[in-house]
Each structure stands twice: as C-alpha cells, then as structure tokens.
Amino acid sequence: MSKASFKRLPGFRDFPPEDLRFRNHIFDAWRRVALRYGFQEYDGPPLEALDLYVEKSGPEIVGQLYNFRDKGDREITLRPEMTPSLARILSERSRSMPKPIRWFSMPQLFRYERQQRGRLREHFQWNVDVVGEDDVAADAEVVAVAIDGLRELGLTHEDFRARVSSRRLLAGLLGALGVTEEHLAAAFAIVDKLQREGDKTAQRLRDEAGLDSEQAAQVLELLVGATLDELAERFNGHEGVAAEVARLQTYVGYLQAMGLGDYVEFDLSVVRGLAYYTGIVFELFDTGGELRAICGGGRYDRLLELVGGEPLPAVGFGMGDVVLGELLKDHGLGPGPDAGVDYFIVCVDAEQRELALAIAHAQREQRRSVAYALREQGVAKQFKTAGALGAREVIVLGPDEVARGNAVVRVMASGEEREVSLEELR
C-alpha cells in the first residue's frame, strides 16, 4: 500500500462500477423528476472567473474556493455552486426567452475544505430553478420538486421533512422586536445557529444584535414556538410581516393541495448561509437528525441583476449527492441487483470460435448483450465466468450439436436446456 505513489486527492472519490451504479441511480431519479415537472437540463463549465463568486454569494464562500491563477493570468476557480453560473448564463440570453424559465442541472461542484462526514471537496448537486416568476406558486413548485426527488428514491415523510421559513419575514419580525437595520445581518447569523447553540442564542442577541434581555427573550420565543397562525394574529397590524405571513400560508396551502403537506414544517430558524437569498428559504433534513441538511434553497430575486443580467426574480435549490447517498444507504435504498448480460457463449473447443463470434455479433446487432471467453478455456471455467457476469442464458457450441446445425441453450436460473437451430441465433 505504501507503493501506491499515486493516490486519490483527499476529498475526491473514485467511482468503480458498483459506486457509479449507485450514483446513477440517484441521477436517474433526479432527472426523471425534473423532467416530470417540465424542467429542461442545462450545464456550464466547471471553471469560472473567481469574481463571479466574490461578491455575489457572500464573502464566506470565498475562503473555501478551489481557485488558482491560470496561464493567461486569470483568477479562476472550480465552481463551488451552480447558481451564479446559471445567473451568468441567463444574463446573456434571458431577455429573449419565454418566462418563467424552468431549468435544472446536475453539476459536479468543488470546494477546498477539509473533508468530514457528508462533506467532501467535490460533490454532485442537483440544481432546480424557476427564473422570472415572483408568484409564490414558483416557490411551492420548487420545493415540491425537491421533495419528490427524495420520494422517487424511496424516502417518505417518515425519513425527511422540509423546514421552511422566509428571510423577509424574519427581517420584519426582528425589526418589529427591536433589531436595527445595522444589526440585521448579525442577527441572521445568530438565528442560523439556533439549532447548534440554542443555549447561547439569547446571550448573543444581546451582545451582538443590540437587544435587551426582554427583546432577546421575545425573539427566542418566536423562533422556537411560533406558528404561522399565531404570527398572523399577533402581527396583523405590521404590514410587512402580515404580508409575508400570508405569503407563507399560501405557500403551505399549495403544498397541501399537492398532497405534500406532511413534508412541510414552518421553522423560523432556517436562514441559509448564502447571502443572496431574499424571500422564502427551505432546507430538507433527515428526521433522524443524524445528518447535515440534504438540500437547501430559496428565493433570490436580486442575483441575476447583480451578475449584470435582466432583473428577474428567481427561486431554486441545490441537493448534493453525498448526504443523500448516506441517507439512502442508512435506509437500505439503492439501485437493486445488476442486470447482467443476456447471453454468454461457451465454446466446447476451438473449432467453434468463429461461429461464436458470428452469433455474438448477430445478437449484439439485435441489441442483446453478449459476452464470451476471450481465450480458450475449459467448459466449466467458461460457465463460471457466465455465472459471474450474471448471464441470463448460456449458448453452448459443441461439435455434436453444431454438426446437427444446432446449439444448446441453457437458462441459468433454472438449469433448463434446449436445443436451438443455429439459424435462429444469427
């Protein structure tokens, strides 16, 4: 093992066949669901200009980029997320496109970070976005896609939920409870950490967000317990808050109408780290609480304009294959057994080789999968190989039956054999 002078880079994965099958199982489900919702697939380059991320995604992302200077003296980076690329691509062509734009992608993304559970330096992320529609139905549509992506893979509301909130609502509530404009960003960051450091939240709200003890207690109370109905009642005089509460109620109502109500929970502490979110945000998480978020997304109405495009409202999500893969494995959900080849051709001795090749190719022309030993081997050995390849049937070419113009066909599962005319096989 020490001789392995060429090792995989840390945080990167190889995909030998069994792993690639698992990955494709996920990809296939993602693609089926997106197409089912009428989304079109797109892609972009894995390298982008560093500037695309520096001010658009928030400064926190930049320290973790896989970036370098190329031979043309350009500052570039492996893409850490897809949304800025989407915004860039659309900035060049959205004006001539019918709205709303419904696009999805499954890019490989990169970040320079130390790896840990559920987090590598590379992953594949399903991105689904609706651009050019500010109606809350677009928000509901997008989260429904995410939920159905997981359902398609066999997960149910026993296994995961969507936690939904709204940045606009949170900003309104914090404002109403005494957080000033200048403290808003700090307050967001504190709320974002509620799950992990709930005991410190009140203290931090006082120290870093300029609240007194009573205000901090009120904020905390809302964060942990408030339902949408309670907020609607308590803040019905606050036009900003009331409007956004109503919007969320409509959103939840739409998801209930789709039959996905069981999957949705209102949770004001969901903020999302990325700076560009503006409205409703959501996360999908496992009910066991074992893993980090499976998926995150939300509304980002300013991003396209920031990247220099047409000012268009947008909403979307990203779902990575790493955390999801762990969840699926924990639940024993996977692609099922490999299909194997249709036929394996056994030659009893070397005289049948050319006949075997003729039959093999004729069958392949008919879209059947066929394999055979690439060198002369005993019949027992050839059958072992056929078994290992999962062959459905074995075609045995021996001198006796070939002399009669036939071949023996053995059904591997049952062991049943019959003689078939060579003419039928080619």
Place this chain on the structure above:
RNA sequence: GUGGGCGUAGCUCAGUCGGUUAGAGCGCCGGGUUGUGGUCCCGGAGGUCGCCGGUUCGAUUCCGGUCGCUCACCCCA
C-alpha cells in the same frame, strides 16, 4: 485552519507484554481427468505491519515527526 481517534494482505480485522518463518474470513487465481456455473473440497498468489527518524543487541510492536483516513470545531454546497 484547530483538536481527538486511527493507519497490519484487494476488503473486514486478529496478533506481536520488543526477539529471529506476521495470521483468519471474504475476495482473487488455479485444480477436483474425458463438454456445464452458482454450493462444497484442495491448492496458490498477495504484506519491507503507511512513511521518515529516534531509543534498543534487536522495533511491525515503544517515542517523535510526517503523510493519509476519520470524527468534531470553524464554516457551509
């Protein structure tokens, strides 16, 4: 970037209280005579015990460093 744990065959691991030929299971390869697999039986290949250095008569075993893996923190897709 910080801290903890780990590092023995392809994989999962045992073992050596420091001593001279390092083991198991699975996997892989081969065989079980004359044309039939999955089970079974037999055999074989494969490890400088992660790497470098130190202590020692002697280290895979102790110590240090380093690299890698892993978990957590930071942060977050």
